[in-house]
Amino acid sequence: MRKAISFSLLLGLLAACGDGNPFTFGVTETPIEPPVVSDSGVPEKVQGNVASVTFVAGAPTISVQITSLDQGTIDAVYNRNPALNVPGYQAYTYQDDPLDRMFVAIVAESPDAAMQAAVVMDGGQFTKFFGGTSVTQVGTYSADTGLVSYAGTYAGLSNINAPGAELLPVPAGTDPAILPSQPTRVTGDVFINADFTDNTINGAITNRELTEYGTAIPDVFLIPGDIAADGTFEGSVELGDQTGVGNYAGVFGGTGATSVGGGVLLDGDFITGVENEQEYGIFVLAQCGTPGDAAICAGVN
Template identity: 40%
Template sequence: MKHIVAGLMAAALLGGCGGGGSSNPFDNPGEDDGTTAPPTDTTVPTEISQDVTRVEFDPATQTLTVEGLTFDGTTDPVTYNRAVALDVPGYQAYSIQQDGASRHSTAFAAQSQTSGAVTAGVAATGGPRNRLFTGAVFERTGSYTQPTTGEVVYTGRYVGLTNLDSQGGDLLPPPVGLAPELIPTQAASTQGDVVLRANFGDRAVEGNIINRRISETPGGVVINLPSLVLINTQITEGGTFSGTVEYDQTGFPADRVTGTSIGSSAGIFGGIDATEVAGAIKLNEFDGPGNPLGLTNESETGIFVLDR
């Protein structure tokens, strides 16, 4: 793990703010096949949704609208602009900024590839004023059936948004003479790989997020981050799950991280025989026990959309 940019990043931390979960927070037009999914509580936990109440995403037309996120526009919901330069493999990026003195907001979204049954999105503002606004949602559309036996592995990519500053390449120029305290910042994103394992006989799910990194620091230096474990938790009859997140113990042989939660996870399976899964995590820290990168009060909200 690299320890070289602690001073660079530490001053860029913002506090999180927001809250309020939502039922059916994801509206994905054109994906309803006319069938009725089994009854299930599709409410995204409030610790995950935070300040986002709804997202509309159409990957074909590359349009995304976010509702609930504070200070991302003068209306609610807000239609974001496609931001191809910010794309992370597997996820389309979007952004919005009213002018050079207004907050900048970044969003990522994806839909599963097998049948398009599940979708997830995450959004976050940057600074200023010591606080950011963020949240993530996920949704299932169409019919769903859940196996009663067997173990299935789902793989794919992860993307997250943090309360750290990025290089700011998507920011509008601030007005000439704007005080430094008023200049907007752009949230730095994270990415990684997800392996999720579901045992439908035991109705349990667990997983890992590995190869985590930030590559949008002000100095352009890639920061490698600790791997995460999505701790095993129950799969409900409706195909949902929620649990906790820990650092992977193998990355910290000298520290006891097993049993210490650093955040929350939640998700939903979709498709016939649960061919797809989408979910999200909220991290209250992410640089390791004892802050080896020199970060304090860091936070992250991210999503995953996976197929078998």
Template identity: 40%
Template sequence: MKPYLVAMATCVALSACGGSNAVFGTGDGTDGGGGTPANPVVPADIAGNITSISYDPDNQTLVVRGAGLDDVAFTDVYTRKPALDRPGYEAYTAQDGSLTRHFTAYVREIDGTYGAVIGSGGQFNTVIQGTQFGRDGAYDPPATTPNGGVVSYAGNYIGVLNRNGSGEDLLPVTPGTDPSVIPGQVAEVTGNVLINAGFGDTQNQVDGIIYNRQIADTGLSMEDLSLRPTEITSNGTFTGEVMTPDLRNVGGYAGLFGGQDASVVAGALHVEDHVGALENEVEYGTFVLGVCGGPNADPLCDQPNP
């Protein structure tokens, strides 16, 4: 296993990027009756440099809008790249030319609820990264739940680091081109997720863990990330803190429930300085999970007492 590549600094102050609403399907961001928004704003620190996406899973098209260097707005049409898929997530990439930034996006949709993470490889010691999540329709909590109101969701996680990974999707450069000007392709983080959610007046909260984490290109194992308990709002959204096994708060997470009877949970995170084997690391990630007992249940859900 060759040594890991150099770290990159994030490109802009996240406070400059603002919160964002993603565009998904044909929904207009309301519940159709003037009630609470169907597709709530993604918190600024979780959205990072990404302001919105337009994703069509049927036609496999993805358009990403964001704020890049010096808060300059950009819009990119991404190309489907099945060879770069990670478990449960479709890969899309964009690169305008051999000497311009290469972006990779990972997206998943279940029952009209989606999550996405986007990251550039490093160029000139900077990267552009961020996330989005959203849903079609309004929040529909389950009317009745087992285990006193607690429901489990499980599945796969995908993230991007401010590191360069493999470069198999980069456009070719002229032989002898100075490496200092060549862009990189972002390194991905894979893992698994378990989230427990309580619905109702007495247990209206969510928590969970992201585990079996590793850098896909190198196999480097990474610490688990715990999602601290936090409240589920009346619109089915949540925001909370992320903690490492040594009980350090290293960032935040946010998400929402979608589908009939909250059949899906989608969310994203932003964490920093959370891996003992690395320095100055920054990670954005997303998860889209089906409910245990539903048609999109993960094999982890097959327990003696589900």
């Protein structure tokens, strides 16, 4: 995985340049380790380095397995960190000591408890980072019929460096070249339409923002993909001008597909003026017309 330049440094350089941006930022992407496909069938491209995430909604800790450099897994217990919550999701963090990687995990469970999803990323160290998503269908699943909608919020993590308020303090004089970074959170809204007659899915992630900077970033669109008999799906992601910028995948849950969860990987040039940006994100949504659905569902007939 690749590590993007600090967003605050980017803004400073752009301001100094005046007209245009002659700089090239970041490093060439190098995969850290191909992971094993999760039980939910989420493709490797969206799963990234996350082997598994195990949690009980609202619990003080969660268990995360990240694929490591030696083809094994790093299994760690993350602690609740409400300071990094985003709407509809709970945050957890892990950092063993001040000079180790700092990981953020953001998780959610659907109102019907039929769907769980998590996004995990460290902020990068030594020019690389680990990151990925986990989506789990819980209990019995059966499809709905016809066209149905789902809505809610989005939670993502970006390799653009956050200011680092949640990092453990390091001794004065520590070489900046060896310091770990904190990932920036991304928030947004998700609206999905699923057609269980034709078994297709599409949607959009809008009102996207880099949380630590309060900076708006482009909306992205989930291009129509196929829904399999077990409720799994996958497809590509585009900007509004139809430029491809990534992939999405996930699974429906519950009797009558009352919920849906998905993972997103954005790895194209989707933020103007930034190079090598990459983002993993998740959505956990209730079907419109079911308990816990989003306010926007009021406009769905």
